[in-house]
Amino acid sequence: MYLTKKSRLLKDPHDIRMCDNSASSSVVFVGIPWDGAVAGRPGARLGPAKIRTAFCNLPKRVDVEDLGDVDVVIGDPAETWQRVEKTFRSLKDRQQILVAGGDHSVTPYVYRGLSEGRKISYVVLDAHFDLRTVSEGLTSGMATRLVKESGGDIPITVIGIREWSNPSYMFSLADKMGIEYYTIEQVHKLGLEEVADRVYQQHKNYKAYLSIDIDVVDPAFAPGVNAPSPGGLTSREVLILVSHLSKALRPIAVDTVEVSPPYDVGDITSNLAAVLLYTSIWSR
Template sequence: MVCFSRSNTDKISDADIVIIGVPDESKSHAKRKGTSKGPDILRLASNESDFFERNGKIIPILPMHGRLDNKHILDYGNVMREDLYQLVFDLVSNKKIPIVIGGDHSITTITLQAIGDLYGKIELLYFDAHPDFVSSTRNYYGSVLTDSLGSIDFEKSMLIGTRAAEAEELENAYKVGLEVITPLDIEELGILKISDKIRSKNNNSKKFISIDLDCLDPAFAPGVSLPSPCGLSSIDLIYLVKLAVSTGIIGIDIVELSPDFDINNITAYLAARILLESIASVKINHSNKT
């Protein structure tokens, strides 16, 4: 297994942030296969793109905003799907921040269940081209929100980047008061007004951020299982994610990297940058660690 090179501790007890790979696509219905390769390919991309080598020295790049040097990061490695619930439950119980790398988007259901069993309904920022709110079919990557009804405070949650929705998904979203922000909304309102919406609605530190890479336009992220035109730009996504992370989070996931359909690893490198910038924006209070 490839190790995330920013990992700087090997003890869970010392870690603030724990990287977990879940190389599983068993609940995907996509014709494009290969998201199970995502965790290790993302790690490789990070190790290749986050450093310069000069005069025999390895020099790490810095994030655009935020810090890495004050965070204790552990790469836990890859786990089986059936082991994810207990691991996330234990980590969050001990005030660790899990960052889960997929794999298909259905793994989010497991993570949300574990967090929901600890905290009740939480705020969710769900970046995805698709709402994943199908109710006519269950227990797959398209029914994540339906399968997580008991874990989400929908009126304080948001779908961002949505542009390939089924009618029943939008109906389900409106029924529960879930706000949907499309790429057209971002274009019309501007990134700062969308940021204000996130600040006003998602100001609780008990929130989870889920990033399906297909929220991005295929020009930026071709290597996903269900690409859809007219998506987010890479900088808009990173800006919004960093903003949300900086106000406090329980955890993050990054899913649906499909390396076999990538072009020159640009999706993998972008996913690695999303991971780097997300970690840099996490606020750590070591005085409150258990």
């Protein structure tokens, strides 16, 4: 019989993929299949499955332990977020945690779990400030606000803000809240390395959390998102930026959020998220 449970058509014996070795590791991969806070286009619950497939298919021998997905509860955000927080509290001794979201509302709870008993600074790549307050209901556009509320006087930096995709009041609000930000024009003018260096200077005395809202990338490179905004980073720019930031900051956790497969084209958004997670592994 010529039967195989792992039908790889390419027969290169040296071609070891990311998840071929499933041993325990100090670097872990966790999915959070949750999009219950999205007020616009849902679908990010399907992100972890796609990102994991792409991640595991990368032809690299790096030890990463796939812990599976957080067991979310459809329709119950409070319970789900509590599970997220508890889960990551139990993981806080791992060297680096890779998180595949899920909408951006999960980030503050990952952050809370990991920051129990310690100060963690927050760097986020996002087209949006995520500083909203809603009169009722939920939105994933509150992530930065909630991190701020949990983290206290930690440094927070948002990179990739699009002027045309944020209400005007957000800019002054960010200033008032002490949140540093770089608009996409500033990134364009300063250059990726200068931005990365400034962020490093700001955060170097902290353990850092790096959150990547994939809508920081232009919709040409990342069509599969809840809230696309033109003028974003190219795929190469975001890869270089994440590489610089990861090497410099050695973040204890990195997430990619807001990947919405129903709106993706040829899986390019989830593939990019997977490569970003790989790129962020500073210990490799």
